[in-house]
Amino acid sequence: MKGxxxxxxxxxxxxxxxxxxxYFSADTWTNPETGEEVKIGxxxxxxxxxxxxxxxxxxxxxxxxxxxxxxxxxxRVVQRLIPTTGDxxxxxxxxxxxxxxxxxxxxxxxxxxxxxxxxxxPVAQNEDGLATVIGHEMAHATMRHGAQRLFSNDIYNxxxxxxxxxxxxxxxxxxxxxxxxxGAGAQYxxxxxxxxxxxxxADRIGLLYMARAGYDPEASVAFWQRMAEQGGGSQPEFAxxxxxxxxxxENLRKFIPEARKQMP
Numbered sequence: 001m002k003g004x005x006x007x008x009x010x011x012x013x014x015x016x017x018x019x020x021x022x023y024f025s026a027d028t029w030t031n032p033e034t035g036e037e038v039k040i041g042x043x044x045x046x047x048x049x050x051x052x053x054x055x056x057x058x059x060x061x062x063x064x065x066x067x068x069x070x071x072x073x074x075x076r077v078v079q080r081l082i083p084t085t086g087d088x089x090x091x092x093x094x095x096x097x098x099x100x101x102x103x104x105x106x107x108x109x110x111x112x113x114x115x116x117x118x119x120x121x122p123v124a125q126n127e128d129g130l131a132t133v134i135g136h137e138m139a140h141a142t143m144r145h146g147a148q149r150l151f152s153n154d155i156y157n158x159x160x161x162x163x164x165x166x167x168x169x170x171x172x173x174x175x176x177x178x179x180x181x182x183g184a185g186a187q188y189x190x191x192x193x194x195x196x197x198x199x200x201x202a203d204r205i206g207l208l209y210m211a212r213a214g215y216d217p218e219a220s221v222a223f224w225q226r227m228a229e230q231g232g233g234s235q236p237e238f239a240x241x242x243x244x245x246x247x248x249x250e251n252l253r254k255f256i257p258e259a260r261k262q263m264p
Contacts, residue, residue, distance in 0.1 A: 026151055029144060032087035033205055041150035044091070044110075051110035051141075055095075058115055063100040065118070071098045074116050077130045081138060082112075084212035088142030088205075104230060108137035110146055123226050128210070128219030135206030135213075143205060145198040199242050204255045211259035220252050 092112030
């Protein structure tokens, strides 16, 4: 029908107003390492509760190793890193467990709950390499990256709901195409770079942590070179939540002089 309305501006304006309200009414948090104020989508108590819930679930479904030289090494590294987190980790109840799993992985949940998979230990090779990994993961938690991403995703979803409502009467194929383009633009232009920025910040802050603990920051470059040799990472950097190994190594080399100044 030629006279059929194809785009209604009012729903979009309403959802944009809602997104603006969410943005300006959201809690802000001051990064203790950089002094930057950022928007967050969860309180610290909510973050920690979710972190604990996820942690218990992972442990209940995993083969947890409670003793042995690998466990001793992981615990030793974590104990050296904890005091270096300063205000970012002061209120955390730190805990670490080693899980028998071939995945090359480790993570730190909000509140300081750390899980290290045995599959990453051969790549880490030694305590310095392990400090690179764990320091990076601890930084994700102390910098509250999860709460920041939740906030940005909420704003994005609100705007997309408005766009969807405004195009409710469009031809379905045309509507799907426009929404797809809008979604891709936001994903590649905002959300993925936002995640990559968090990865880079975790690299930098994690490097400061390991240097403060007396570990060699140069070991971070060697670790990521070994990670690159593991394969994977074939997705283009612009379409990934993580920087490419080459970009990450280049950034770490830039951060090393700053980290060296903080070594004991």
